[in-house]
Amino acid sequence: MNRAHLASFLRTRREALRPEDVGLPRGPRRRTGGLRREEVAALSGMSTDYYTRLEQQRGPHPSEQMLAALARGLRLSLAERDHLFQLAGHAVPHRAVRADHVNPGMMRILDRLHDTPAQVVNHLGETLAQTAPAVALLGDETRHTGLARSAHHRWFTDPAARDRHPAPDHPLLSRLFVAHLHDAYTRDGGGSRTAAIVDDLLAASGEFAQLWREHPVPGGQCPPKHLLHPEVGPLELHCQTLVDPDRSQTLLVFTAVPGSESDERLRLLSVIGGQLV
Numbered sequence: 001m002n003r004a005h006l007a008s009f010l011r012t013r014r015e016a017l018r019p020e021d022v023g024l025p026r027g028p029r030r031r032t033g034g035l036r037r038e039e040v041a042a043l044s045g046m047s048t049d050y051y052t053r054l055e056q057q058r059g060p061h062p063s064e065q066m067l068a069a070l071a072r073g074l075r076l077s078l079a080e081r082d083h084l085f086q087l088a089g090h091a092v093p094h095r096a097v098r099a100d101h102v103n104p105g106m107m108r109i110l111d112r113l114h115d116t117p118a119q120v121v122n123h124l125g126e127t128l129a130q131t132a133p134a135v136a137l138l139g140d141e142t143r144h145t146g147l148a149r150s151a152h153h154r155w156f157t158d159p160a161a162r163d164r165h166p167a168p169d170h171p172l173l174s175r176l177f178v179a180h181l182h183d184a185y186t187r188d189g190g191g192s193r194t195a196a197i198v199d200d201l202l203a204a205s206g207e208f209a210q211l212w213r214e215h216p217v218p219g220g221q222c223p224p225k226h227l228l229h230p231e232v233g234p235l236e237l238h239c240q241t242l243v244d245p246d247r248s249q250t251l252l253v254f255t256a257v258p259g260s261e262s263d264e265r266l267r268l269l270s271v272i273g274g275q276l277v
Helices: 003-016 037-044 048-055 064-073 078-087 104-111 132-138 151-157 167-188 193-204 206-214 261-276
Strands: 118-122 127-130 225-229 233-244 249-255
Touching: 003 037, 003 048, 003 078, 037 048, 037 064, 064 078, 104 118, 104 233, 104 249, 118 132, 127 132, 132 225, 132 261, 151 167, 151 193, 167 193, 167 206, 193 206, 233 261
Parallel strands: none
Antiparallel strands: 118 127, 118 249, 225 233, 233 249
């Protein structure tokens, strides 16, 4: 671990970011163009003291999880993220195994959707980042670990994953999740994280095994999403998608027809915010 170079790298990347780049207001009292240490710490999900000690060359040896959080908070490119890992004395993450790093361009778009339910997911259905309204709408989908990080896996193994979806929609959603996993498996092949999810589901779920043998193919559109929210009631939402082909990631944005009952409930939910989950 090169403490001096790590501290310098973090400082230069922090100072290069503008508040507008991460969806923060500039404010009248800001004297410098870069971000403050406490802002980077908040964006990275760590304490200000922890981050400050890293910049002052007296912090602990950061784990891979902390480095990944810093890379997201500082909106680093993949090359910059790899450099960060090397400075901290860690091996560069294997990009083909886990697509955890959100593309900076995708993050910039997500930052500007702070008042809209939106999230970035990878090709395995793993949620990488969410806006606060998305957390209020769907729950914190980034908290899961292991194979359960995949919404496709949770759908067939965790009964709670289906609670917010009307029962008549379950067969269609099951088929859609299997189709997406088939597509991912075709690209990633055996020995991949996708294969581990598929193998586990084949052993754990008869429903999944049956659908897997039918080899469904995913459609090109995100169908209307019907949700049963515990606080605001039923919602009918539409899903707009922005795909980043280089990273196998998709930005999902949930909207309702203007003036509809679902639109009013979605507005209410945005006011209540993350207090519901």
